[in-house]
Amino acid sequence: MLKINKYAAIDIGSNAIRLLIATxxxxxxxxxxxxxxSLVRLPIRLGADVFLEGKISDVNYERxxxxxxxxxxxxxxxxxxxxxxxxxSAMREAENGxxxxxxLFDATGIDIQIIDGNDEAAIIATTDLNHLIQDNKVFLYVDVGGGSTEFTVFANGNTITSRSFKLGTVRIINDMVKESIWNDVKSWIVENxxxxxxxxxxxxxxxxxxxxxxxxxxxxxxxxxxFLANFYEEVKSLTYHERIFEMQMNPDRADVIVPATRIYLSAMKWSKAKNIYxxxxxxxxxIVKSLYNEQKARDLLVK
Structure with missing residues (x-):
């Protein structure tokens, strides 16, 4: 007999807010x-508020x-x-976060946890990567967001180390990432x-x-x-509107795709990786995986 339950995760990022329903x-x-x-994505770009003005605007609060x-x-x-x-990233850096x-809790009943970069990396690391992370291989996991990028090194089936950097696509398109950040990321990847x-x-x-x-x-x-290097050169050569019309990208994707590709390419170059999965x-x-694991642990305690 099957046991079927649904869990939900809300990811409030710097570029978009997502709701994932998982069975x-x-x-x-x-x-x-x-x-x-089900996956519902809304392009509420909180990072455009926070990284430039330091707080979430009234307009974006209403959204x-x-x-x-x-x-x-x-x-x-x-x-x-x-x-x-x-x-x-956006809400944890907002002075009114x-x-x-x-x-939002008072108005909607949704309880929002503002997590730090290390928590974010740890939650991502709980995802089911068993089909990729084999005991005899080494991987650099790169999760690119609007406000930050999380890096995790997996070796021999285990998590070796992880780090979050303020290297995000929304920050980059607003010219808020100094060269020193890129250098810090390069040093960390090379060293690890x-x-x-x-x-x-x-x-x-x-x-x-x-x-x-x-x-x-x-x-x-x-x-x-x-392939990624060629793709990068192609999207760089097009204007924002050309990416929307000719490549049929969503407007909120057409600007951040360029810095995101640069981050992935840089991670591959600095780690000397030839492929990206x-x-x-x-x-x-x-989040869904952690909710399920917590529920199983509670069920065992009840027994």
């Missing part, structure tokens, strides 16, 4: 199946409130077992990958997922450094 299917004697049932009300109704309709809402979270002979990169985030769709690769096949997972998937 977890359990059968005794088998590993649980996690199925993405967030509408989003949380809508997400609450969607979760109710799906009859989810449990949810978690996590806010990352805690105040906005409290106002230099002892390994062969490294592959795992990329996550909306931008690398978009690039993967353009590649028309079969699911599971990696993108080469050569794109499993299409991220913070929301990690």
């Amino acid at each position: 977890v299917i359990e059968k005794e004697g088998y590993a649980p199946q996690f199925k993405k049932t 967030m409130k509408d989003a949380m009300k809508a997400y609450s109704l969607i979760m109710k309709n799906h009859k989810i077992k449990k949810y978690r809402a996590c806010a990352t 805690i105040q906005v979270a409290k106002k 990958t230099k002892d390994y002979d062969k490294i592959e990169v795992i990329g996550s985030g909306g931008n690398i997922n978009s690039i993967y769709r353009f590649s028309e690769k079969k699911v599971g096949k990696p993108l080469s450094y050569f 794109v499993p299409k997972i991220g913070l929301a998937d990690g």
Whole structure:
């Protein structure tokens, strides 16, 4: 007999706010199946407020409130077992971030946890990468967001180290990333990958997922450094409007795709990786996995 439950994750990022509804299917004697049932993405670019003005504007607060009300109704309709809402770089740097979270809770009932970069990296690391992270391989996991990028090194099936940097696409397009940040990232990657002979990169985030769709690769096949470098030159050569019309990109993707590609390419270059895998997972998937694991732990305590 199957045991079926739904969990929800709200990822409040610097570029967009996402709601993931995941169905977890359990059968005794088998590993649980996690199925993405619904994904709703709203391009509320909080980073444009916070990184330039230091706080979330009244206009974007109202948009967030509408989003949380809508997400609450969607979760109710799906009859989810449990949810978690996590806010990352933009809200944790906003001077009114805690105040906005409290106002949103009072207005919508959605409890938002503002997490730091290390927590973000740790949650992402809980995602199911077993089909990629094999005992005899080394990977650099790169999760590019609007406000920050999280890097994790996996070796021999274990997490070796992770680090979050204020290197995000929204920051870059607003000219807020100094060369020293790029140098810090380069130094960290080189230092933490230099002892390994062969490294592959795992990329996550909306931008690398978009690039993967353009590649028309079969699911599971990696993108080469050569492909990514050519893609980078192509998108750089086009104007913002040309990317929207000729490449049919969403307006909120067409500007951040360029800095995102640069980050992935740089990570590959500095780690000397020839390929990047794109499993299409991220913070929301990690939140769902952690919710499920916490529920299983509670069930065991009850027994």
